[in-house]
Amino acid sequence: MKALLKLRSWQLFVILLTPFIISSAISFLLPRIYFLLSNIWIVFYLIWLYAISINLYKNLKSNKDSTWFTIFQVLTSLTMISFLFIPISATIPIPTHIKTIIYIFSGVGLLFSIVYCARILTLSEKNQSSLFLNLILLWFYPIGLWIIQPKMEKLL
Secondary structure, three states: OHHHHOOOHHHHHHHHHHHHHHHHHOOOOOHHHHHHHHHHHHHHHHHHHHHHHHHHHHHHOOOOOOHHHHHHHHHHHHHHHHHHHOOHHHHOOOOHHHHHHHHHHHHHHHHHHHHHHHHHHHHHOOOOOOHHHHHHHHHOHHHHHHHHHHHHHHHO
8 A cells, every 4th residue: 555655746647537437438438348447546545545544643653553544444435336337237227215315325425434534644645735625636536646646655
């Protein structure tokens, strides 16, 4: 995981957005692959958030445990991965209320991951930046990546 945080900003940008760009380019030709690739970049993003949070949390030397975050992050990643199989299972109908629960859980999980990562990043910087700024940068990560990744290189 630390290798992911030691990448340059442009390298991480290419890794995170290549599946999204490819899926957008081939969406008309291969619609099933579009769903697969369009959700892979979300999983890459969650892995990047997890790497930031866990590595910075270790540097804080807090006596609190990050087990709940890890469990929640894994569950969120699994629900995002389950989106990969929803379009494929078009022949087997999935009830609408199950899909709604999956969408709500994944949205709440993504928001929790971003807020947790922004808190850890703010604590690690010793309040040099605000929590709100880190939250906005993580939320709009194609832009925030260029600011947060160099911070990570300095903090680690």
